Amino acid sequence: xxxxxxxxxxxxxxxxxxxxxxxxxxxxxxxxxxxxxxxxxxxxxxxxxxxxxxxxxxxxxxxxxxxxxxxxxxxxxxxxxxxxxxxxxxxxxxxxxxxxxxxxxxxxxxxxxxxxxxxxxxxxxxxxxxxxxxxxxxxxxxxxxxxxxxxxxxxxxxxxxxxxxxxxxxxxxxxxxxxxx
Amino acid sequence: xxxxxxxxxxxxxxxxxxxxxxxxxxxxxxxxxxxxxxxxxxxxxxxxxxxxxxxxxxxxxxxxxxxxxxxxxxxxxxxxxxxxxxxxxxxxxxxxxxxxxxxxxxxxxxxxxxxxxxxxxxxxxxxxxxxxxxxxxxxxxxxxxxxxxxxxxxxxxxxxxxxxxxxxxxxxxxxxxxxxxxxxxxxxxxxxxxxxxxxxxxxxxxxxxxxxxxxxxxxxxxxxxxxxxxxxxxxxxxxxxxxxxxxxxxxxxxxxxx
Numbered sequence: 001x002x003x004x005x006x007x008x009x010x011x012x013x014x015x016x017x018x019x020x021x022x023x024x025x026x027x028x029x030x031x032x033x034x035x036x037x038x039x040x041x042x043x044x045x046x047x048x049x050x051x052x053x054x055x056x057x058x059x060x061x062x063x064x065x066x067x068x069x070x071x072x073x074x075x076x077x078x079x080x081x082x083x084x085x086x087x088x089x090x091x092x093x094x095x096x097x098x099x100x101x102x103x104x105x106x107x108x109x110x111x112x113x114x115x116x117x118x119x120x121x122x123x124x125x126x127x128x129x130x131x132x133x134x135x136x137x138x139x140x141x142x143x144x145x146x147x148x149x150x151x152x153x154x155x156x157x158x159x160x161x162x163x164x165x166x167x168x169x170x171x172x173x174x175x176x177x178x179x180x181x
Numbered sequence: 182x183x184x185x186x187x188x189x190x191x192x193x194x195x196x197x198x199x200x201x202x203x204x205x206x207x208x209x210x211x212x213x214x215x216x217x218x219x220x221x222x223x224x225x226x227x228x229x230x231x232x233x234x235x236x237x238x239x240x241x242x243x244x245x246x247x248x249x250x251x252x253x254x255x256x257x258x259x260x261x262x263x264x265x266x267x268x269x270x271x272x273x274x275x276x277x278x279x280x281x282x283x284x285x286x287x288x289x290x291x292x293x294x295x296x297x298x299x300x301x302x303x304x305x306x307x308x309x310x311x312x313x314x315x316x317x318x319x320x321x322x323x324x325x326x327x328x329x330x331x332x333x334x335x336x337x338x339x340x341x342x343x344x345x346x347x348x349x350x351x352x353x354x355x356x357x358x359x360x361x362x363x364x365x366x367x368x369x370x371x372x373x374x375x376x377x378x379x380x381x382x383x384x385x386x387x388x389x390x391x392x393x394x395x396x397x398x399x400x401x402x403x404x405x406x407x408x409x410x411x412x413x414x415x416x417x418x419x420x421x422x423x424x425x426x427x428x429x430x431x432x433x434x435x436x437x438x439x
Contacts, residue, residue, distance in 0.1 A: 025247050033239035047243060048419035054247040054353070059383045088353070116234040137196075138231040144198065163192045170227050179226050 003053065006070035014061060017093050021061075025054055028071060031140060038135045039082040040161060041124050049085050053078045066160055074152045075140065079132060115178055122172040130165035182437045183216055191217060195224040236286075251385050251419070252359050322425050324415065328352045333413050335427035338400070341368055342408055342429050345398040350391065355416040358399060362410035368400040 006027075012020035029050060036049035058078050064073050123131055136142045136150060147158045174181040183191075187210055193199045194207045210217045319336030331348030333356075342365060346356055362385040370380050370387070378391040387399055401411070408429035415423035 021251070022244075022248060025244050029239055029243055029247065030236065033243060034236050037237050043237070043240070044418060046237075047240060047246070050239065050243060051247050051250055055250050055252075058251050059386070088390070115230070119230060119234050131208045134231070138228065139234070144196075159189060159192070163189060164226055166192065166224060172222055173227065173230060178230055180223065 007066050010061060010064055010066070010070060013058075024057075024070070025106060028074055029054070031071070032074065035075065035078050035135060035140060036082050036085075038120070038123060038139055039045075039128070039131065040086070041120055045085060045089070049078070049081050052085075053081050056081065069146075072146050072149055075136070075142070079136075079150055082132075083128060118176050118178055118179075119173065120170055122176065125169060125172055126165055130161055130168065133158060133162045134165045134169065183214070183220060187214075187217060188220065191221045192224055195221060195228060219361065230425075232306070242398075246419070250416075250419075256423045269429070322427070324348065324423050326415070326417070326422050329354055329415065329417070329422075333425065333427065335411070336428055337408065337429050340403075342401040342403065342411070343398050344401075344411060344413065344427055346389070346395055348391070348395045348403060350393055350395065352417060353390070354422075356389045356391070356395070357412075357414045358389075359412040360385060360387075360401065361409050364405065365401040365403055365411075368402045370399050372399065373395045 006024070008019040009024050013024070032053050033046050033050045036053075037043065037046035040046055040049070053074065057074055059100070060077075064070065075083075105137065110174075123134060126134065133147055136147045137144075144155045144158045144162070147153070148155045151158065170179060173179040190199065190203055190207050190210070193203065199207060211221065228359070319334050321332045321334045324331050324333060328353065329348055329350040331350075333347065334343075334345040334347075336343050336345070344358060346358075348354075367382050367387055370382075370389075372378060373396040378389055378395055378397065381388040383389070389395065389397060403409070410429075411427045413423075413425050413427050414421055
């Protein structure tokens with residue numbers, strides 16, 4: 001039902017109805033922001049990414065193929081924006097990826113010792129290509145097939161990355177006492 | 182030690198993604214392997230831990246920020262368009278001729294005053310804007326932000342509209358040029374000095390992202406031989422920090438670069 005609604009809103013938006021796009025922003029700003037936040041663990045960065053995701057979506061709306069779900073298409077943009085953002089940030093900071101992620105992992109992003117912040121920080125220790133599949137599967141509840149569409153990967157590659165990421169994450173969380181060893 | 186295929190089946194079982202046939206296989210594996218039972222329990226425990234992480238609330242301002250940054254869409258209160266009668270007046274050939282002879286500089290100053298917004302009164306503006314100076318064929322606007330200083334120049338060169346940005350910057354910024362694609366179209370981009378800049382052209386918008394000093398120019402072709410204004414904006418970390426409407430009518434005679 002919601003899928004149909006999204007398609008209707010996209011059509012209305014293409015017909016020049018600005019309110020229709022506002023409704024799409026209203027619906028998806030939260031998951032897009034959360035995806036970007038889990039990826040960067042930085043609220044400001046997540047805001048920047050969410051903004052550019054919707055601007056890109058607005059500009060490229062004509063290219064949306066209604067045979068796909070709108071949010072899958074939107075997440076595709078969100079993932080690309082998040083990855084590009086990290087690349088740009090990394091280049092700008094002149095850090096290589098391992099040094100960068102190591103530094104970020106060493107620095108406590110939150111001073112909140114809660115379970116969720118421990119999990120967030122453990123996620124940040126995963127390589128981006130593994131982190132993103134965990135985010136899409138566990139936080140956005142997407143199937144292997146949908147993740148494959150979003151990341152331009154074969155379903156088997158998605159599974160392989162997801163299962164490896166889980167193994168690594170399990171080890172990290174066990175060390176921090178969140179899960180059993 | 183479980184083999185790769187078994188580990189895959191257990192993960193799929195936890196995700197509810199096994200076919201009935203694979204489900205039966207998993208059942209059989211679990212009956213005979215304590216290690217498999219432990220691995221499946223571990224995957225479910227991990228999934229539960231990840232599920233326990235709450236969503237993060239996006240800032241309340243996010244929606245407005247997104248809508249305000251859409252091209253040609255959101256209300257932009259800081260821009261004042263000239264009244265219709267003034268636009269008509271300047272479309273009349275006799276008036277255009279007269280203004281040409283009266284001097285490009287005077288027309289430039291007049292048009293600048295009418296077309297430009299009043300950023301000093303805008304709560305969204307951060308930084309200062311300098312005086313526009315006419316040089317007969319071009320108008321320059323100073324950009325003075327905390328970590329970005331420079332000028333944007335609008336000029337007509339060899340039948341093209343050219344915007345030239347010259348910035349000293351110590352932070353990442355986006356220069357966005359928005360235009361009416363029915364009146365002008367993107368022609369070329371030229372970086373005049375080596376810089377870390379990326380350019381993205383989409384309908385009605387040219388974006389240049391730079392992580393430092395930038396000296397570059399973007400040229401536009403006039404579709405019907407008439408100029409059209411270009412909105413120049415500077416974004417820092419997604420926040421618009423500068424905005425100005427560049428107009429090209431001030432250059433009654435074209436300059437030529439060789």
